[in-house]
Amino acid sequence: MSSTRVAVIGAGPGGYAAAFHAADAGMQVTLIDAEPNPGGVCTFKGCIPSKALLHAARVLDEAKHASNFGVSFGKPAIDVDKLRAWKDGVVKKQTGGLGLLAKARKVTYIQGRASFLDGKTLSVEAGSGQQRVEADYIIIATGSRPTTVPGVSIDSAKVLDSTTALELPDVPARLLVVGGGYIGLELGTVYAALGSKVTVVEMTDGLLPGADRDLAAVVAKRMGTVCEAILLETKVTGVKDEKQGLSVTFEGKNAPAGAQNFDRVLVAVGRRPNSAIAGLDKTRVKVNQRGFIEVDGQRRTAEPSIFAIGDVAGDPMLAHKASHEARVAVEVIHGRSSVFEPRAIPAVVFTDPELAWTGLTENEAKQQNRPIEIAKYPWAASGRATTIDRPDGLTKLIIDPETERILGVGIVGVGAGEMISEGTLAIEMGALAADLKLTIHPHPTLSETIMEAADVFFGESAHVYKPKKA
Numbered sequence: 001m002s003s004t005r006v007a008v009i010g011a012g013p014g015g016y017a018a019a020f021h022a023a024d025a026g027m028q029v030t031l032i033d034a035e036p037n038p039g040g041v042c043t044f045k046g047c048i049p050s051k052a053l054l055h056a057a058r059v060l061d062e063a064k065h066a067s068n069f070g071v072s073f074g075k076p077a078i079d080v081d082k083l084r085a086w087k088d089g090v091v092k093k094q095t096g097g098l099g100l101l102a103k104a105r106k107v108t109y110i111q112g113r114a115s116f117l118d119g120k121t122l123s124v125e126a127g128s129g130q131q132r133v134e135a136d137y138i139i140i141a142t143g144s145r146p147t148t149v150p151g152v153s154i155d156s157a158k159v160l161d162s163t164t165a166l167e168l169p170d171v172p173a174r175l176l177v178v179g180g181g182y183i184g185l186e187l188g189t190v191y192a193a194l195g196s197k198v199t200v201v202e203m204t205d206g207l208l209p210g211a212d213r214d215l216a217a218v219v220a221k222r223m224g225t226v227c228e229a230i231l232l233e234t235k236v237t238g239v240k241d242e243k244q245g246l247s248v249t250f251e252g253k254n255a256p257a258g259a260q261n262f263d264r265v266l267v268a269v270g271r272r273p274n275s276a277i278a279g280l281d282k283t284r285v286k287v288n289q290r291g292f293i294e295v296d297g298q299r300r301t302a303e304p305s306i307f308a309i310g311d312v313a314g315d316p317m318l319a320h321k322a323s324h325e326a327r328v329a330v331e332v333i334h335g336r337s338s339v340f341e342p343r344a345i346p347a348v349v350f351t352d353p354e355l356a357w358t359g360l361t362e363n364e365a366k367q368q369n370r371p372i373e374i375a376k377y378p379w380a381a382s383g384r385a386t387t388i389d390r391p392d393g394l395t396k397l398i399i400d401p402e403t404e405r406i407l408g409v410g411i412v413g414v415g416a417g418e419m420i421s422e423g424t425l426a427i428e429m430g431a432l433a434a435d436l437k438l439t440i441h442p443h444p445t446l447s448e449t450i451m452e453a454a455d456v457f458f459g460e461s462a463h464v465y466k467p468k469k470a
Contacts, residue, residue: 012040014310014322116279
């Protein structure tokens with residue numbers, strides 16, 4: 001049996017961040033995960049490998065797009081094995097580095113699966129046998145897993161989820177993506193760039209249901225050019241594994257007549273929390289109807305010695321949200337006054353073009369009956385967007401009409417994910433539209449579209465005519 005100040009279950013972006021912060025604060029830390037190194041789903045099976053493949057897709061698309069301005073390349077030769085090895089190398093480099101950081105911080109790392117014996121005691125099933133770990137505090141950071149769909153997620157190697165799709169088993173001639181959210185569209189983008197004929201089926205009336213419609217429309221328009229078909233307001237009713245592939249039936253507004261054949265089906269309809277931890281019922285921790293562990297503002301559960309962070313503790317299921325929750329939980333354990341209450345959490349969809357938003361969205365304002373003013377700057381008026389031949393973008397500000405404070409920012413376009421942090425900082429600092437307008441941005445850059453959108457709000461944009469505000 002071993003004792004420790006803090007035990008962390010799960011070594012993803014929330015878990016390893018919590019372990020590292022606690023170690024830096026001088027605490028004895030034990031980090032437990034099933035993988036050989038820290039990293040979690042994000043690094044091993046999610047964020048990092050998907051972005052590596054999306055980079056390859058972007059290069060392929062840019063080479064194709066270059067013909068628009070007189071630069072032509074031959075048909076690319078894609079070595080799937082080498083691409084897969086490169087992606088795996090990226091993952092190995094990231095996780096190996098995290099392993100070295102854990103050792104440097106003297107974090108005790110146990111590769112195994114933890115279960116609860118009580119609110120301060122864990123039993124860990126490791127390769128060396130059963131270990132018992134006693135901790136003053138326990139942080140649950142077990143993350144989430146892909147959601148399955150009855151009748152669609154059949155027991156067949158031809159049916160993929162977001163994890164197996166990133167293993168890049170092959171490039172199917174025809175791929176059906178079930179789910180028009182960010183995971184489905186990101187992976188659909190990869191396979192389309194590699195040569196698959198991709199069909200996306202989505203139950204709602206639009207792609208990326210959580211995003212504002214004017215921003216999502218830009219992504220949807222481009223996806224329409226790279227996909228074989230996009231079937232909105234349609235759902236899959238059955239999948240059969242046959243010799244020639246998968247036979248899929250549909251129903252809904254845009255359902256094709258009769259069964260359709262696909263080489264593979266990717267189910268990407270969301271994720272669900274990993275809260276079914278053995279022995280958790282021996283504690284006072286509460287799990288809600290959606291499967292999330294209930295926590296307070298300090299990320300503390302109903303069991304005073306147990307905290308929960310990341311995907312398992314509620315939406316939004318984002319790695320950077322988990323990392324910040326980790327900091328709060330560790331600070332509370334360390335005796336500091338800390339609470340998780342961000343004004344804005346940015347979200348990025350790494351399609352082409354990228355879509356990012358932070359703070360209040362137009363959809364949320366409507367649901368809350370909250371008065372807002374909207375200022376938009378189309379990238380067709382951006383000199384930088386014109387020089388890279390990508391004017392298919394839009395920068396949008398959500399502004400309080402009385403105080404002129406920035407409440408939300410949405411950006412769709414090349415590199416939107418790299419730009420959204422300025423919007424998040426503006427919201428966190430309580431910036432006004434005038435603050436963005438008066439902040440000098442370098443020209444020509446895409447980032448100056450944020451300043452230009454503020455100019456539009458005041459009717460002072462040199463590149464978009466809008467009558468000046470009274």
